[in-house]
Amino acid sequence: xxxxxxxxxxxxxxxALVELGKSNQNIVVLDADLSVATKTSIFAKEFPNxxxxxxxxxxxxxxxxxxxxxxxxIPFAATFAAFATGRAYDQIRNSVCYPNLNVKIAGTHSGITxxxxxATHQMLEDIGLMRGLPNMKVICPxxxxxxxxxxxxxxxxxGPVYIRLCRLxxxxxxxxxxxxxxxxxxxxxxxxxxxxxxxxxxxxxxQAQEELKKQTIDIRVxxxxxxxxIDKEMIVxxxxxxxxxxxxxxxxxxxxxGTAISEVLTDECPKKLVRLGMQDVFGKSxxxxxxxxxxxLNAEKIVKCxxxxxxF
Numbered sequence: 001x002x003x004x005x006x007x008x009x010x011x012x013x014x015x016a017l018v019e020l021g022k023s024n025q026n027i028v029v030l031d032a033d034l035s036v037a038t039k040t041s042i043f044a045k046e047f048p049n050x051x052x053x054x055x056x057x058x059x060x061x062x063x064x065x066x067x068x069x070x071x072x073x074i075p076f077a078a079t080f081a082a083f084a085t086g087r088a089y090d091q092i093r094n095s096v097c098y099p100n101l102n103v104k105i106a107g108t109h110s111g112i113t114x115x116x117x118x119a120t121h122q123m124l125e126d127i128g129l130m131r132g133l134p135n136m137k138v139i140c141p142x143x144x145x146x147x148x149x150x151x152x153x154x155x156x157x158x159g160p161v162y163i164r165l166c167r168l169x170x171x172x173x174x175x176x177x178x179x180x181x182x183x184x185x186x187x188x189x190x191x192x193x194x195x196x197x198x199x200x201x202x203x204x205x206x207q208a209q210e211e212l213k214k215q216t217i218d219i220r221v222x223x224x225x226x227x228x229x230i231d232k233e234m235i236v237x238x239x240x241x242x243x244x245x246x247x248x249x250x251x252x253x254x255x256x257x258g259t260a261i262s263e264v265l266t267d268e269c270p271k272k273l274v275r276l277g278m279q280d281v282f283g284k285s286x287x288x289x290x291x292x293x294x295x296x297l298n299a300e301k302i303v304k305c306x307x308x309x310x311x312f
Contacts, residue, residue: 001171001172001173001203001206001207005171005172006169006170006171006172007143007144007169007170007172008165008166008167008168008169008170009141009142009143009144009147009165009166009170009199009200010037010038010039010108010109010165010166010167011039011144011169012141012143012144012145012147012148012151013038013039013040013078013106013108013147013151013163013165014038014039014040014041014042014043015039015042015148016147016148016151016152017029017040017042017043017076017151018042018043018046018047019148019152020151020152020155021043021046021047021050024074024155026072026073026074027047027050027073027074027076027155028050028051028052028068028073028074028075028076029043029044029047029050029051029052029075029076029078030051030052030053030054030061030064030065030068030075030076030077030078031044031051031052031053031054031061031077031078031079032053032054032055032056032057032058032061032078032079032083033053033054033055033056034078034079034080034108035051035053035078037080037108037109037167038078038079038080038106038108038109039108040076040078052064058079058083058084058087058088059087059088059090059091061077061079061088062077062088062091062092062095062096062103062105063091063095065077065096065103065105066091066095066096066099066101066103069096069101069102069103070101074102074104074155075102075103075104076104076105076106076151077103077104077105077106078105078106078107078108079106079107079108080107080108080109080114080121080123081107081108081109081110081111081123081126081164081165082107082109082120082121082122082123082126084105084106084107084126085105085107085123085125085126085129085130085162086123086125086126086129089129092105092130092133092136092160093133096160097133097134097135097136097160098134098135100135100159100160101159101160102158102159102160103160103161104154104155104160104161104163105130105160105161105162105163106163106165107123107126107162107163107164107165108165108166108167109121109123109165109166109167110123110126110164110165110166110167110199110250110251111123111124111166111199111200111250111251112124112250112278112283112284112288112291112292112295112297113166113167113168113200113250113288113291113292114167114283114288115167115168115285115286115287115288115291116285116286116287117285118283118284118285119282119283119284119285122282122283124250124251124252124278124282124283125251125252125254125255126162126164126251127140127164127227127249127251127255127256127257128251128252128254128255128256128259129255130162130228131227131228131255131260132255133160135159135160136159136160136161136162136228137154137157137159137160137161137162137226137228137229138161138162138164138226138227138228139153139154139161139162139163139164139181139225139226139227140163140164140198140199140224140225140227140257141163141164141165141199141225142170142173142197142198142199142200142201142202142203142223142225143170143171143172143173143174143202143203144172145172145173145174145175145176145177146173146174146177146179146223146225147165148177149177149179150163150179150225151163152177153179153181157181164199166199166200166250167288168200168288168289170200170203171203173202173203173206173223179225181226182226182229182230182231183226183231183234184196184222184223184224184225184226184231184234184235185222185223185225186220186221186222186223186234186238187206187209187220187221187222187223188209188218188219188220188221189220189241190209190217190218190219190220190242191218191220191241191242191243192212192217192218192219192242192243192244192306193217193219193220193242193243193244193245193246193306193309194219194220194221194222194238194239194241194242194244194245194246195208195209195219195220195221195222195246195247195248195302195306196222196224196235196238196245196246196247196248196257196258196261197221197222197223197224197247197248197249197257198223198224198225198227198249198257199249199250200250201248201249201250201297202221202223204248204292204297204298204299204302205221205248205299205302206221207299208221208299208300208302208303208306209221211299211303212303212306212307215307217306217307219242219306220238220242222234222238224257224261227256227257227260228260230260230261230264232264232268235261235264235265235268235269236264236268236269239265239268239269239271240269244274244306244309245261245265245271245272245273245274246273246274246275246276246302246305246306247261247273247274247275247276247277248276248277248297248301248302249276249277250277250278250292250297251277251278252277252278252280253275253276253277253278253279253280254280256277257277258273258275258276258277259275261273262275274305274309274312276296276297276301276302276305277297278295278297283295
């Protein structure tokens with residue numbers, strides 16, 4: 001992991017769209033008056049005839065994307081996660097998922113790292129909303145390389161996909177696109193604990209792993225980039241091989257990654273899971289890193305949890 005090189009996954013998203021546009025004439029991109037922030041403006045500059053700014057009308061954006069999908073296009077509809085999944089939920093459910101249309105929804109600015117925009121814009125429920133919909137798949141990439149792979153990969157999937165992206169620049173973890181949709185990535189094979197993480201929390205988990213290694217505590221970190229369908233085999237393997245299970249996410253602990261893992265454990269391998277994340281609260285306005293520390297979504301919290309698991 002390169003802590004010195006940080007790139008926001010929304011930036012990676014914009015760059016990946018341009019590469020797709022060069023190779024696939026069916027790619028179209030829609031935005032809801034936030035193209036500079038979501039980075040779809042990069043695609044708009046290169047392919048103005050394949051870009052549609054629908055304005056501040058997220059429901060219309062999703063409905064339009066659904067219509068384009070019926071014509072053989074592969075639409076990417078992008079806006080802040082709060083608007084993409086909250087304001088347009090009805091259209092996603094009934095106009096995209098029910099007819100199982102080939103629409104890709106990109107929710108940027110997810111979680112509390114939206115920062116100063118505050119609780120109204122800090123979407124902490126989007127994974128829960130999207131993973132509960134039949135036909136919808138959910139992916140939450142952790143860095144620049146993985147995001148570029150994910151954007152290319154979802155075009156190979158026929159049907160709805162929700163892609164969760166981050167505003168904050170995060171460390172580059174990977175060197176190459178060696179990923180498989182639906183298959184988690186295990187870093188290390190320690191037996192003291194498994195930390196399941198997704199999105200921007202993967203880098204925090206890896207930092208905790210390094211700190212614990214200095215204290216002769218060997219853990220494994222599992223990057224669950226695909227939340228639906230989730231990698232049941234990996235979860236069961238870790239439950240059987242490690243003493244402690246922890247999940248961490250920049251999302252509510254209700255309905256998100258921790259819930260998805262708990263469902264697998266209940267069905268396949270009953271075991272306690274400590275869920276770190278937003279504890280059924282709204283966010284606050286503040287600088288992104290300060291908020292991560294305030295809500296203890298960081299490596300320090302993971303280290304404390306591993307070392308004092310009985311108090312959690």
